[in-house]
Amino acid sequence: MAQYNISVNGEQHQVDAPPDTPMLWVLRDRLGLTGTKYGCGIAACGACAILLDGAEERSCQLPISEVGSKKIVTIEGLTRDGSHPAQRAWMENDVPQCGYCQPGQVIATAALLNKSPKPTDAEIDQVFETHICRCGTYHRIREAVKQAAKETS
Amino acid sequence: MSLAPSRTASPVTRRTVLKVIGGVGAGLMLGCFADAGRITAGEGSKAALAPNAIVRIDPNGDVIVTVMRSDMGQGVRTSFAMLVAEELDADWNKVKVLQAPADEEKYGSQQTGGSSSITSHNRDLRRAGAVARALLVGAAAKTWGVDPSSCTTDAGVVKHASSGKSLSYGELAGTAATLPIPTEEPKLKDKSEFKLIGKPTNRVDNHDVVTGKAIYGMDVPVEGVVHAVVARPPTIGGSLKSFDDKAARQVPGVIDVVKIGSGVAVVGLDTWAALKGRDALVIDWDRGPNIGVSSATLHEAMVKEVRSHDAAPAGAKVVAATLEFPFLAHASMEPMNAVADVRPDSCTVWVPTQNPSGAKEAAVDASGLPEDKVTVNVTLLGGGFGGRHKADFVSDAVEISKAVKKPVKLQWSREDDMRNDDYRPASHHSFQGAVDSSGNPVAWSHQVVFARGRGGRGYRDAGIMYAIPNAKLAEMGTDSPVRTGPWRSVDHTQVDVANECFIDELASAAGQDPLEFRQKHLRDERVKKVLNAAAQKAGWGTPLPAGHGRGVACFSAYGSCSAYVMEASVEGDKFKLHRVVGVIDVGTAVNPRGVQAQMEGGCVDGLSTALKAEITVDKGAIVQSNWGEYDWLRLNEMPELEIYVMDSGGPFGGMGEVGYPPSPAALANAVFAATGKRVRMFPIKVSELA
Incomplete structure (x- = not known):
């Protein structure tokens, strides 16, 4: 076990954990931030996506020892009230079905818009080809990403 | 679930009342008409009104609807709340949903499957709302000293037009809770009076989902x-x-x-x-004991079960085909x-x-x-x-x-989940059909062998949508140690997919357009309308780029019908999906937006399993263990997707499973149109086309 001081959603947290503990389980089991989901454990589905200094990161592959002073934002911290353009677009387009993968999809959208405020279809494809939605909400996701981009710019 | 005989127990306990009502055929044991199960949360106007197990109106005006079926993405928490709120004339913004714990004595069957939630519960949910509305109207009439029939309701308010008085449901809940529950069957709205049913509505859990508050x-x-x-x-x-x-x-x-x-x-x-x-x-x-079992040995065992088909009528053109389907895992996102x-x-x-x-x-x-x-x-x-x-x-x-x-x-880890599932069984299909010299189908024989243990229903009516003489389906099984269970649309995922592929082959043998051939021989006008609508929206028959093909398939079950027209081409060793048009008719849609979403999801499941997903067995073990090895369609592989919800105005039909079966079949038929080669095996691989 080792002591880590990490920044999550604007707050500092002291966590005592083995260095290889993935942030996914730190967030979920230690900090009670269960909005970040477990889907595969091998970075293949995107359900566990978080923002690390504003970029998308798979928390199942991010050991706590590698976080350092980088700032983590989870779905709970994106906004408290669901007012991020991606969150609003998701609700308006009624994207979720079971909803389980959607926090990861929303986080991926936030990261994409940070990098590219007006993403092309090719950029959207590139981000979301590594995210699975088992309910098949893909074309609503594309619509929602575009709407969120419109509202951001 | 035990049903007590119709009798009056005295003293009447809540449980016996519920049982008696269940016993006389209420289906869902609501206790709608019994002065039982009432929760009085306080005194007088501070009390909540809870006339049955489904709906509660709090003094602050909140309408709490208890949903007893599980929501796995099909949107039942939203559609059930809409059914109750419709008859209650509730303010939709005040409706909150509670999930019922396991209690079949109180709620009736909670098994969520078979696209049955709306079809089996819609009436009782509406009755639950209607009873609460009648009590609120009664409370207002009593307060104002007027006849209840002179009162109207709208968006959580009872109004009295001639005096201009109005009271909100929250204000009335306490008084309503003191009134006897009406004994007569509540009058339900006519379709023309619906305000919520039929209105595209976003799901109730969206905010919780996108803020990470939703609790799985x-x-x-x-x-x-x-x-x-x-x-x-x-x-x-x-x-x-x-x-x-x-x-x-x-x-x-x-x-x-x-x-x-x-x-x-x-x-x-x-x-x-x-x-x-x-x-x-x-x-x-x-x-x-199963280390010698593999997909190959199971396939061999299934093929061995196939018998010879009856001889086709003399002089007819005979068509024979086989189709293979693999095991499928459910692979929900949440293990x-x-x-x-x-x-x-x-x-x-x-x-x-x-x-x-x-x-x-x-x-x-x-x-x-x-x-x-x-x-x-x-x-x-x-x-x-x-x-x-x-x-x-x-x-x-x-x-x-x-x-x-x-x-x-x-x-369970993803690996545990993928390797310890109750899989959709693998199946082997043997077809023989025939068309006469005028191009009419004159024989149809379909033998399906499932890898899910011996037994099956043997020969029976073909269960096909087409009028074909001498049509038969034989269902068989073979020994298999692989655990199997229901998978979205259950046997329709194989039997109906295969049927829609083989009807295309008969159309080819007859030298006819596959759409026209279907239209000519479909028995049910409702399916025909759905098929025609899909064809029309997709521009069936209009020219396509070179190498592209268009395929069609339709489906009818669970009280609903669906159809797709799909356009695909081959690029190298892969298929490219270009455009999908789907039409769905559930009779009357409670939430057309939810119906559309289920059709979209069923379509993507169909495409994913037609092109990618497959579970195989080797040395007695499941081979695949995570995404990648068992893959699903991704956003970048999506075709243009247009789904139309057709309102035929019939009874509320089921939806969760209706979007799946015609999806793999329409794609297989599009692949034939594009390549001239028939699909013999799912998932479809360019290298394996016949």
Whole structure:
């Protein structure tokens, strides 16, 4: 076990954990931030996506020892009230079905818009080809990403 | 679920009243018409109105609807609330949804599957809302000293037009709670009066989902919970010989290691500790009796079951074909899990399940406690698709909690989930059909062999949508140790997909357009309309770019019909999807937006399983264990997708499964149109086209 001081959603947290503990389980089991989901454990589905200094990161592959002073934002911290353009677009387009993968999809959208405020279809494809939605909400996701981009710019 | 005979018990307890009502055919035991089950949360106007198990109106005006079916993404929490709110004339913005715990005596069947939620519950949900509305109107009429028939309701308010008076439902709840519940059958609205039913409505959980507040099984916060994973036999039918847990117990954060029915459980401070502890176990498995079983041996066994088809009518042109379908895993995004807190005198479970009563039975068995000491709470489900009918993960969680005397969150890894599923069975299909010299179909014989154990229903009516003389379906099974279960649309995922592929072959043999051939021989006008609409929206018959093909397929079951027209081409060794047009008719759609979403989802499932997903068996073990090996369609592979919800105005039909079957078939038929080659095997591979 080792002591880590990490920044999550604007707050500092002291966590005592083995260095290889993935942030996914730190967030979920230690900090009670269960909005970040477990889907595969091998970075293949995107359900566990978080923002690390504003970029998308798979928390199942991010050991706590590698976080350092980088700032983590989870779905709970994106906004408290669901007012991020991606969150609003998701609700308006009624994207979720079971909803389980959607926090990861929303986080991926936030990261994409940070990098590219007006993403092309090719950029959207590139981000979301590594995210699975088992309910098949893909074309609503594309619509929602575009709407969120419109509202951001 | 026991139904008591129709009798009046005295004194009348809530339970007996519910049973009596159930016994006289109310279906869902609401207790709508009994002065029982009323919750009075305070005095006078401060009380809540709760005339039945489904709806409660709080003094602040909140309308609480209890939903007894599980929501795995099909939107039942939204559509059920709409059905109640419609007859209640509630303000939709004031409607909140509560998930019912497992209690079939109170709620009727909670098994969520077979696209049955709306078809089996719509009437009782509407009655529950209508009874509450009648009580609120009665309360207003009493308050104002007017005739109830002179009052109207709208958006959570009772109004009296001639005096201009109005009172909100919240203000009336307390008085309404003191009134006797009407004994006559409540009058339900005519379709023309619907304000909510038929209105495209966003789902009630969206805000919680996009802010991370939605609670699925693995998110349930329980004080002092520990985390567990289980090492299970790697082969089908394998068992535990012995294990050494010394190294596992040394892993930081590991609390305990316990042997349970399904294997060896490792309990940790967090899931990571449990996973690492499991990796450190040294286990000697007995690989069991099935190590000689593989997909190839199962295929061989299925083929052996096929008999010769009856001779086709003399002079007719005979067409024969075979089709193969693989095992499929459910692979919900949320792997199986359950939380259990077993105490000496109680057992509480939180579980994402499609089968609350099955989960409860498992918890009763595993805890050894009587049924009335066991509570099963149902969470949101991160997908289901039929895979959450089973309850072995509930048994796991309860056994472990009982052993370690702590609340336990049991987590199946993705690998556990993919390798310990109840799979959609593999199947082998043998067809023989014939067309006469005028191009009319004159024979149809379909033999299907499922890899799910011996037995089956033998020869029966073909169950096809087309008028074909001498049409027969023979259903058979072969020995297979692979556990199987319902998978979205169940046998329709094979039988109806195969049928829609083979009808295309008959059309080709007749030298006819596959759409016209279907239109000519479909028996049901409703399916024909859906098919025609899809063809028209897709521009059937209009020119396509070179190398592109258009395919069509339709489907009818669960009280609904669906059709797709798909456009595809081959690029190298891959298929490219260009455009999908789908039409769905559920009779009357409660929530057309939800129906559309289910059609979209069913379509994507169809495409994913037509092109990518397949579970295989080798040396008695499931080969695939995670995404990538068992893959689903991704956003970048999506075609243009247009879904149209057609309102035929008929009774409320089912939806969850209706979008699937015509999807793989329309794609297979598009592949034929593009390549001239028939699909003989799913998932479809360019290299395997016949």
